[in-house]
Amino acid sequence: MSDNIYDPEFVAGVFDRCSGAYRNWSAAASFGLIRSWRRACVNGLNLPRKSTASGVDLMAGTGEAWPHLFARFPNIAEVTAIDISPGMHRQAIDRLHKDREDRITHHCANMLTTDLPSDSAEFAISTFGLKTFDAQQHLAFAHQLNRILKPGAPFSLIEATDPVGWSLRPLYRFYLDGVLPQIERLFLNGAQDFTMIGAYTRNFGTGSTVMEALKAVGLTVEVQYFVGGSAVRFSGFKPG
Numbered sequence: 497m498s499d500n501i502y503d504p505e506f507v508a509g510v511f512d513r514c515s516g517a518y519r520n521w522s523a524a525a526s527f528g529l530i531r532s533w534r535r536a537c538v539n540g541l542n543l544p545r546k547s548t549a550s551g552v553d554l555m556a557g558t559g560e561a562w563p564h565l566f567a568r569f570p571n572i573a574e575v576t577a578i579d580i581s582p583g584m585h586r587q588a589i590d591r592l593h594k595d596r597e598d599r600i601t602h603h604c605a606n607m608l609t610t611d612l613p614s615d616s617a618e619f620a621i622s623t624f625g626l627k628t629f630d631a632q633q634h635l636a637f638a639h640q641l642n643r644i645l646k647p648g649a650p651f652s653l654i655e656a657t658d659p660v661g662w663s664l665r666p667l668y669r670f671y672l673d674g675v676l677p678q679i680e681r682l683f684l685n686g687a688q689d690f691t692m693i694g695a696y697t698r699n700f701g702t703g704s705t706v707m708e709a710l711k712a713v714g715l716t717v718e719v720q721y722f723v724g725g726s727a728v729r730f731s732g733f734k735p736g
């Protein structure tokens with residue numbers, strides 16, 4: 497297998513191995529913050545509260561964003577969940593979202609090359625799926641997002657960042673790069689997969705390559721940072 501951490505096959509392997517523990521570990525490791533960031537992502541979606549739209553959750557994982565999505569927009573007709581990891585889809589289907597399965601369609605595919613129909617999605621969300629792409633892949637992602645969205649449709653994306661200007665950054669980095677890997681070694685059978693988050697967030701930086709890519713393909717976008725710049729939300733729409 498490739499040791500390029502941005503190779504989609506490598507990334508799929510990481511998440512397949514993490515899938516069983518992903519939900520609880522991501523909540524615990526972020527001290528619950530990840531939940532409020534997923535909610536912030538959904539809140540960034542400019543849809544009417546009674547919307548009956550159908551849309552996409554990109555790099556959906558185990559579907560952690562869906563409770564927030566359906567709480568804010570209870571009448572949403574359908575969500576197509578795109579993820580490259582069969583293990584993450586399986587967790588979503590088997591364990592977590594049985595009560596929503598009539599409104600979720602699972603699409604196990606590489607977001608960067610998926611042939612989902614053009615101009616089809618009435619909204620798009622993505623929570624924490626951007627950091628495993630490099631700058632070139634951010635551009636490919638933005639092209640795909642722009643292609644899949646209907647003209648006028650909104651999107652909202654959130655990702656963890658490296659809070660470069662934050663006074664607490666040294667502590668935050670120590671936690672990501674030093675503490676989490678130790679906990680993982682001790683409590684997750686020596687697995688190294690969650691440890692990858694340190695490298696991915698450091699390389700992701702402030703998310704500037706996502707912002708540039710979204711603008712380059714013609715999407716209208718606003719950016720907002722959270723908690724000292726440790727997460728960033730890109731929300732906007734495809735001009736119609």
Ligand SMILES: C[S@@+](CC[C@H](N)C(=O)[O-])C[C@H]1O[C@@H](n2cnc3c(N)ncnc32)[C@H](O)[C@@H]1O
Binds near residue numbers: 578580607
């Ligand atoms: C950190 S998880 C986020 C999952 C979920 N959205 C959440 O909020 O918990 C990142 C997800 O992106 C998926 N992913 C990474 N690269 C992908 C690609 N090229 N195409 C589709 N999914 C991808 C991974 O399999 C993983 O499930």
